[in-house]
Amino acid sequence: MDPAAAFELVLLLQQFGQASDRYVESTGTRHKTHRTDMNALAVIMRFERAGNPPTPGDLSRTLQLSSPATSAMLDRLERVGHIERLRIDKDRRVVRIKMTPKAQADGRAMFAPLAARMMEVISTYTDEEVKLVSRFMADAAAGVDRARNDAEHP
Template sequence: MAASRQRLAAELGAAMQAYQRSTQAFDDEVGRQLGLNPADLRCLDWLVDEARSPSELSEATGLSSAATTAMVDRLERKGFVRRTRSVEDRRRVLVEMTEEGRERTGSFYGPLVVDGTALLGRFSADELASMVRHLREITELTDRHRSRLRS
């Protein structure tokens, strides 16, 4: 039984590594198609759900403040993002995706989401709950180790 569990854990690790490579290769190709570098694309990913401050984007992408400003300038010139003022604090600048940016990136990621949704339909609620738990815990683990490296 222990050997079977070890084998499954090793298979899971290999499958996760293959998934990470596949995702990175897909993102790299989307970046090439859109004329964006990996940091630009990662920035847009952070903006999908909500507008963020330049300092939040700097932390998320690992770029310096100056490099983040240059990245936002570049994405703004290309029509992907715009700078806005926070409703709560008008002194605070936020960066948000434009509708054009959403449409352009969505043309690449939308079909993946549709197919992924269909794929998830094959799993039971318990299996999905297990996947969610695993992904949340592995994300926390990875974030913790990223913080350790930055210290």
């Protein structure tokens, strides 16, 4: 492995992260949505795709928020009609968070332009290259999570 090329890749990943942050900030500002709220909706969507809507505790752990911060965030999302709190488990004490159709429509409006541009970029790669980049991005995300864990538990 060429250390200079590897370092350049790390810098490019940082630039990608910063560009993504800028997009989320500008989109959130236009739609009057907090970054944390947008991150929460992405997490809720991921849990729902896996067939298991999250609990407030799941969101708190995933987003690394305190219980009061999670409650405040959920209150905001509920006020604007982006989530519902449901008791759908056999244990009726368990609250699950589900996205509303309004949240899905607002999310499409916010992120469809980004998705379109990303698909333009991805379409310039072969299937094999997309598989390789996908594997790299999954590994890179896992590496970031391991680094965060290492920093939290030295």
